[in-house]
Amino acid sequence: RVYRDDIGRNAVDAFRVNVIHARQQVRSPVTNIARTSFFHIKRANIWLAAVTRQNVNAAMVFEFLLKMCDVMQSYFGKISEENVKNNFVLIYELLDEILDFGYPQNTDTGILKTFITQQGVKSQTKEEQSQITSQVTGQIGWRREGIKYRRNELFLDVLEYVNLLMSPQGQVLSAHVAGKVVMKSYLSGMPECKFGINDKITMESKGKSSTMDDPTRSTGKTSIAIDDCQFHQCVKLSKFESEHSISFIPPDGEFELMRYRITKDISFPFRIIPLVREVGRTKMEVKVVLKSNFKPSLIGQKIEVRIPTPLNTSGVQLICMKGKAKYKASENAIVWKIKRMAGMKETQLSAEIELLQTDAKKKWNRPPISMNFEVPFAPSGLKVRYLKVFESKLNYSDHDVIGAVHWAKRPLRDPVLATATTTNTARRLRERDKTFPKCIFLLIFPTTNAECFIISSR
Secondary structure, three states: OOOOOOOOOHHHHHHHHHHHOOOOOOOOOEEEEOOEEEEEEEEOOEEEEEEEOOOOOHHHHHHHHHHHHHHHHHHHOOOOHHHHHHOHHHHHHHHHHHEEOOEEOOOOHHHHHHHOOOOOOOOOOHHHHHHHHHHHHOOOOOOOOOOOOOOOEEEEEEEEEEEEEEOOOOOEEEEEEEEEEEEEEEOOOOOEEEEEOOOEEEEEEOOEEEEEEOOOOOOOOOEEEEOEEEEOOOEOHHHHHHHOOEEEOOOOEEEEEEEEEEOOOOOOOEEEEEEEEEOOOOEEEEEEEEEEOOOOOOEEEEEEEEEEOOOOEEEEEEEEOOOEEEEEOOOOEEEEEEEEEEOOOEEEEEEEEEEOOOOOOOOOOOOOOEEEEEOOOOOOOOOOOEEEEEEOOOOEEHHHOEEEEEEEEEEEEOOOOEEEEEEEEEEEEOOOOOOOOOOEOOOOOOOOOOEEEEEEOO
16 A cells, blocks of 8 residues: 555565565564665564655554554454455555554554444444544544443453573573553443552653552552553543552453563563583583472463574484473474473473584574463562442442453573563452452554555565
8 A cells, every 4th residue: 555656666576575585584674675664574474564765763663563463353363365365455444544644543443443344334324423423533532332231341461571681600681571461341331440550669760760659558568660651542641640540441342451661670480591511513412401480389381492403403312301392403493392380390301412514613603592381470570459440320330340360471581591471370350359450551653654565475
């Protein structure tokens, strides 16, 4: 889709030749070709790219591309070549509605679905048209009026991604937690929600810090230092600054209430200790020790450790105390899988790697070990204390709402490098349960001078 005359359709051909069919894999997400910048991401076998000749905010462009992926997924599910071909008319409609002359205007799926549907569009009365207009331009544009459910439900996912850089000696070089709170709201009417996390929150920004005490609790033992956070547009920021509580009228369906980043006082669920010994030029011995650092009452699941091997590996002999391990030659990695592992436990894997003799004198630069797992444990220490729901017209509250809380965390990299992820398993909250959490974050884009198009890798 071309919005302005400064970018020609030959940009698609240039992108296909220099990026998609390049002889060497293009690792950078930004490619410059003949004074033209291509910002691109890939989903399955589909490339999404934004093109510009001007100096634009790269982070904002990538936020838009990622949000475009979310919008398409909400309409037709998985982004694949077949789905794109079957829904190309719908995609053009979405692009025309989301972008105005190449400038992002509206990426809220809740609003988009009020006037762009996958079914046939029927003629609308003046009342229905004015209702859509008032929703888009009104004070609460993210939620339409008249929503009704037979049963009011709320679901919450707390997802934390731990990025850890560790030396081979076990010293933490850098670490931070990138977390988000995702909410699924199936509530009738126009409910007002209010929720609180830790008793004390320290917001640190540009060298300044301020402590916010939760007014709903007189005594608080836990605290959390948040470096930065972002909220969905539905959050009333004035109340957050004055009352230190998060109040909002939620959109209908699934959305992100909050994103945050934490760099202090992080608890790492696992620790990986790699030991490598070279036996001549044709053999290498590797030993990897895995330790779980969480409580014994908790169980880690779906644990997968990926240990890179040299490119000239000819064979691998493996011995593991727990789980199953397999060498994948196509990926140049040993994949070690453990179904379940309790807290405060230790296990190890030993590998004897046979190498082909080469003339290369350059020493093998060991890539990081990566790890994926699911654990009902929050490395940042974030805790959801309460959630209150109130709807004045329909006269219901959080006591009449059914919901579930899911905790999640994700990957861990190590030897030399480690990245961690975790997934907090579900904890059911039944009717009249008074401990209920919520949060959200949404993307609001400033103007950009980037053109957008979608092409298949085929």
